[in-house]
Amino acid sequence: MEGKQSAMTQERIDTLNDMGFEWSLCPKQDWTFTFKELEQYKLKHGHCRIPQKFAENLKLGKWVNSQRTEYKKFMEGKQS
Secondary structure, three states: OOOOOOOOOHHHHHHHHHOOOOOOOOOOHHHHHHHHHHHHHHHHHOOOOOOOOOOOOHHHHHHHHHHHHHHHHHHOOOOO
């Protein structure tokens, strides 16, 4: 089962890049901060199976889901 084709085109990407569009809403240093939160979670719970809608830390749940998605794309040879 596959999802819909993205409406994004290379021309749109180039146009947005030309105007200095920020593709990530989170600065790169947030990755390290959230990774440290994941480390703390693992120390406390003994695993990294955090659900996407983790009530105690929604940001961490979304971040973990994003890492899983990016990993899947990487393994399939797709761009993020």
